[in-house]
Amino acid sequence: MSSIQEKQQVLIDDFDFLEEWMDKYSHIIEMGKSMATLSEDEKEEDLLVKGCQSKVWLKAEKNGDHVIFKADADAIIAKGIVAMLIDVFSDQPAKEVAQADLDFLDKMGLKDHLSPTRANGLMSMITQMKYYALVFAG
């Protein structure tokens, strides 16, 4: 099991390797397509992340001291972005998720690239993840 930091580095490297933003988007889309999704029943209203332009559902479960995230979204780019976050933060110790540094987003250039509304959506997803982690970490 790689640590949060190692996972973040993989993402940064993958993104670095792709020069064109269209290719980066393709990569995000592929991550979105391959992510395990939620069933229709699981998509409850109160799992919706506030502040996203498209619908994003985020679910967290506790597994020992680890936190497991599952998510879905109606738009594929949002789904890819949440898939990326899940890749980094899911099945990691809740405490570490709560304290994790977020500068990988800057290093990926993602935050700069997104429009302010979309960047807000991204930050809402992360805030929500950290919030769950914080609760689980007790």
Place this chain on the structure above:
Amino acid sequence: MAYNVQDIRAQFPILNQKIHGHPLVYLDNAATSQKPLVVINAISDYYLNYNANVHRGVHTLSQRATDGMESVREQVRAHINAKEAAEIIFTRGITDSINTIAFGLSSIVSKGQNVVITEMEHHSNIVPWQMLCERTGAELRYFPVNAHGELVVDQIDTIIDKDTAVVSFNHISNALGTINPVQLLLKKAQSVGAWTLVDGAQSGPHAMVDVQEWDVDFFTLSSHKMYGPTGLGILYGKRERLEALPPYQGGGEMIATVTMKESSYAGIPHKFEAGTPHIEGIIGFGAALTFVNELGIENIAAHESELLAYAVEQCSSIEGFRIIGDSLNKASVLSFVVDGTHSYDLGVLLDQQGVAIRTGQHCTQPIMDAFCVSGTARASFALYNTKEEIDLFKAALVKAVNMLK
């Protein structure tokens, strides 16, 4: 005069730029249009040469600013063929215009009466009426829309009845592009004595309107959708209707006399223009109107129809491409979904290729619900768009769809 789109584009320097390395293709004109140099220059000229507050000073600059503003009022009057310039009120936009009227009708509309709008209204022509109905207990009715995005006019006699106090609807839908049968609706509304309002947000840049021919009580336009500055709306109202309404906001400019105890209001239009108006916006809008009228609205509309037809023809071959609102009577709006993709993703990937479109609900949630879509992608055309741009749009769309499917 031949319509030379390249000459016209030279008036819009903003169009000449790259976005993410691609030439900008601006197809979000229904949200707001770009501004020609003549508008930008008119605003600069105002600030460089005659900025002053209006209707207040005896000094020369104030006089010039006042003259500039009042000549635009006259220009707007002529443009929509109102009887007198005093029937033209400068507002902050259509949203502000409609709120002004809906507020004004608070003590005129009462419980037991109804207010009729349509399912295809912009939120700015829904929410003020919901608020009015909440205040008065009146019922809010929606004119339904069929699968082509047209009003179901054969239900007109059950929807508009003897208790209808207000009928308010858009001339052209921003979400679908449908051109509504204005005169049919107005005639029916007038026959039951209802107050009438037409939202001209989308028709302003594409169609000539004669308010006297329509015999409509209120008509409203938005400067920023007509190549003019943002933050300015036009509210036309028949004199007797405007005089019957109380002012919406109190303050300077709108009073005749103010004592510590009470004030008496100025006559129209000033009664509805509290505070310092958007002088630069008004001056800029005057330049925009001149620009549009020199090109000729009919010529502009013909150019845009051609673009719309071309875009429809080009895009129809894309698998899963579905037009939302395919009425035969449409203006320059192509609202669509591509099955298996989300409009939001299309918007992001088109933007990456330099193409600006609108995605989502277009502030028209009820009509999106009626079509059972969470939103659409919308390309909307203006006087400066070209067929080459539509080719770029189509190529970008195909690429996006291939990535998403």
